[in-house]
Amino acid sequence: MDFLLSHFKVSIILPKGFKTVYKNKMKQEFLRRKFEVIEFFYETPLKEHQIIYYLKDVDAAVVGGENITQEVIEKTKRLKIIAYFGVGVDKINLKAAKEKSIYVTNAPNANAISVAEFTMGLILNCMRKICFSHNQLRGNNWQMVIGSECGEKILGIIGLGSIGKEVAKRASYLGFNIRAFDINHNYEFVRRYDIKYISLDQLLSISDIITIHLPLNSKTRWMINKTKINKMKNLSYLINTSRGEIVDEQALIEALELKIISGVALDVFKNEPPSRKNKLFKFNSLRSITTSHVAAGTIEAANRIAEVTRNNIILVSKEQKPLFITNK
Amino acid sequence: MKKNKVTILLPKVFEELYKRNLKKIFNDKYIMREIFFNKLYSKQQMIDIATDEKVLIITLETIDRDVLEAYSNLKIVTIYGVGFDNIDIQAAKEKGIFVTNASGANATSVAELSLGLMLSVARNIINVNNLTKAGKWNLFLGTEISHKTLGIIGLGKIGKELAKKITGFDMKILAYDVFRDEDFANKWNVEYVDIDRLASESDFISLHVPSSKENYHLIDYNFFCKMKKSAILINTARGKIVNENNLIKALEEKKIAGAALDVFENKSPSYHSRLFQLNNVVTTSHIGGSTLEAMIRIGAITLKNLEETFQGKIPINNVYKI
Numbered sequence: 001m002d003f004l005l006s007h008f009k010v011s012i013i014l015p016k017g018f019k020t021v022y023k024n025k026m027k028q029e030f031l032r033r034k035f036e037v038i039e040f041f042y043e044t045p046l047k048e049h050q051i052i053y054y055l056k057d058v059d060a061a062v063v064g065g066e067n068i069t070q071e072v073i074e075k076t077k078r079l080k081i082i083a084y085f086g087v088g089v090d091k092i093n094l095k096a097a098k099e100k101s102i103y104v105t106n107a108p109n110a111n112a113i114s115v116a117e118f119t120m121g122l123i124l125n126c127m128r129k130i131c132f133s134h135n136q137l138r139g140n141n142w143q144m145v146i147g148s149e150c151g152e153k154i155l156g157i158i159g160l161g162s163i164g165k166e167v168a169k170r171a172s173y174l175g176f177n178i179r180a181f182d183i184n185h186n187y188e189f190v191r192r193y194d195i196k197y198i199s200l201d202q203l204l205s206i207s208d209i210i211t212i213h214l215p216l217n218s219k220t221r222w223m224i225n226k227t228k229i230n231k232m233k234n235l236s237y238l239i240n241t242s243r244g245e246i247v248d249e250q251a252l253i254e255a256l257e258l259k260i261i262s263g264v265a266l267d268v269f270k271n272e273p274p275s276r277k278n279k280l281f282k283f284n285s286l287r288s289i290t291t292s293h294v295a296a297g298t299i300e301a302a303n304r305i306a307e308v309t310r311n312n313i314i315l316v317s318k319e320q321k322p323l324f325i326t327n328k
Numbered sequence: 329m330k331k332n333k334v335t336i337l338l339p340k341v342f343e344e345l346y347k348r349n350l351k352k353i354f355n356d357k358y359i360m361r362e363i364f365f366n367k368l369y370s371k372q373q374m375i376d377i378a379t380d381e382k383v384l385i386i387t388l389e390t391i392d393r394d395v396l397e398a399y400s401n402l403k404i405v406t407i408y409g410v411g412f413d414n415i416d417i418q419a420a421k422e423k424g425i426f427v428t429n430a431s432g433a434n435a436t437s438v439a440e441l442s443l444g445l446m447l448s449v450a451r452n453i454i455n456v457n458n459l460t461k462a463g464k465w466n467l468f469l470g471t472e473i474s475h476k477t478l479g480i481i482g483l484g485k486i487g488k489e490l491a492k493k494i495t496g497f498d499m500k501i502l503a504y505d506v507f508r509d510e511d512f513a514n515k516w517n518v519e520y521v522d523i524d525r526l527a528s529e530s531d532f533i534s535l536h537v538p539s540s541k542e543n544y545h546l547i548d549y550n551f552f553c554k555m556k557k558s559a560i561l562i563n564t565a566r567g568k569i570v571n572e573n574n575l576i577k578a579l580e581e582k583k584i585a586g587a588a589l590d591v592f593e594n595k596s597p598s599y600h601s602r603l604f605q606l607n608n609v610v611t612t613s614h615i616g617g618s619t620l621e622a623m624i625r626i627g628a629i630t631l632k633n634l635e636e637t638f639q640g641k642i643p644i645n646n647v648y649k650i
Binding site for chain 1: 339340341345454459464465467471473474492494597604612619622
């Protein structure tokens with residue numbers, strides 16, 4: 001059986017949408033190197049026992065949005081790297097991985113432009129009611145809607161990291177007045193795009209559009225709670241393309257029902273896939289635009305992530321240290 | 329001083345905005361007949377409602393020779409917008425009736441909608457929204473627009489606004505226009521090209537030319553065949569610029585990847601048209617200029633043109649040469 005162990009085994013567990021990118025950017029290289037590859041392209045996320053099945057006997061794992069729990073990690077026998085096919089590794093138990101000396105890597109910045117562009121698309125959809133107008137027409141109803149222009153509106157960016165900056169750069173040419181909240185300050189960047197740093201409470205109370213670009217961690221979980229949402233302006237919109245657990249969904253639903261805010265555009269939810277009963281899907285497209293965690297979903301971003309991931313798996317197969325380790 | 333009579337026809341959706349922001353100013357100066365419609369008035373309806381007003385403020389109604397003849401006191405037709413392809417300019421000129429628009433007043437609004445539509449098609453935002461609302465949760469891969477090529481057909485006021493506003497996306501911008509503004513092109517990194525090169529090199533093509541005889545079906549099957557298979561067409565200008573049947577054919581034959589249309593060949597498009605069924609087409613109801621800001625700006629321009637007319641001057645926005 002020894003000859004089997006000499007094989008470098010890789011498990012690929014990704015949403016079905018990434019299959020082509022995987023084939024084009026990773027598979028050939030893995031086969032050329034005689035890796036033993038196990039592929040699973042899913043439509044609905046895997047259960048824990050399935051994840052254990054795919055991870056327990058391999059050297060490397062490429063994963064999407066799965067919960068890689070302590071239980072999963074403890075069951076692995078030879079795993080050396082969990083390469084996350086994206087940026088936010090909040091569903092992976094980093095500590096448990098570290099204890100077993102398993103690298104957890106990601107592809108930082110690879111999807112910043114895609115997420116920023118999607119965010120801009122959601123902002124313009126809210127301001128111009130594009131979804132609503134389109135759906136009305138498809139229902140044989142020619143109905144005019146009145147929107148508003150971007151100029152002089154206040155755009156509040158919560159989290160001015162690599163994605164927030166890409167949003168700011170694009171929004172600045174649309175004439176938005178940009179305000180940002182972040183614990184880290186980059187004065188050179190904000191000077192270039194005429195952005196002012198302000199407190200979170202101030203940002204919430206003056207912004208016409210608020211967009212969240214934070215990583216999920218113990219400090220940001222439920223950061224936008226009921227008290228914070230109640231500070232928002234009556235005619236404002238909240239956009240979230242970061243992580244669902246940063247916003248209190250129940251409070252958001254109440255705010256929409258009580259018309260405390262104009263509307264929301266959400267690409268992320270507390271549970272994904274969300275429950276069909278989640279009320280956020282019950283509002284019409286004037287109040288709520290909802291998408292299925294696709295902000296990073298472009299061919300360009302997927303190709304960039306695939307290259308980083310492929311290179312990291314190869315490095316580990318050669319017993320070298322991968323890049324972008326998140327659990328140092 | 330005796331007040332002049334004005335009839336204004338606006339879509340119902342603008343009623344509240346008009347009453348809140350414009351009604352008082354208009355009524356202080358003129359005797360107003362205010363009509364807010366659910367369905368655009370037909371030519372016959374326009375004739376039927378004619379009285380002795382000196383001013384007609386309209387949007388998309390057909391104003392041909394017959395209509396003009398029904399209004400015996402008419403001094404000026406003011407378009408509460410920009411495009412005036414619905415008006416018989418020659419007939420108006422012969423009758424000494426001014427025709428004014430609010431050129432430039434909605435440029436920002438239209439440019440922003442064009443960008444919004446580009447992103448909506450490139451990222452399938454509308455379908456994904458509707459799918460999630462139907463309980464589906466799928467990963468969909470779209471395309472980025474940054475670092476791609478945008479072709480702007482018609483680099484006038486709206487085309488220029490789009491070129492400026494899209495700067496943050498680092499796109500390569502190609503433009504086709506019979507008139508060239510080299511200073512603008514240099515400043516905003518726009519390259520003027522012929523229409524064939526624009527068709528074949530652009531990833532996104534946005535139309536910003538007026539509707540005219542020359543531009544009728546400017547975008548036809550031949551044009552679509554020159555486009556990249558991955559390219560997306562955006563039309564927020566006028567429906568008649570694009571041959572709709574050719575567009576449907578091009579989409580079905582996958583000559584191009586998608587389209588977004590805010591305007592249609594017929595003002596009341598047939599909902600049986602494939603355009604309202606195809607998955608890769610976004611359609612909106614001529615909302616390009618429909619923003620609070622543009623409506624208020626147009627209100628101010630309209631008042632200025634009326635004032636000049638009644639002072640015996642040629643109004644500044646008269647659309648034909650005297």
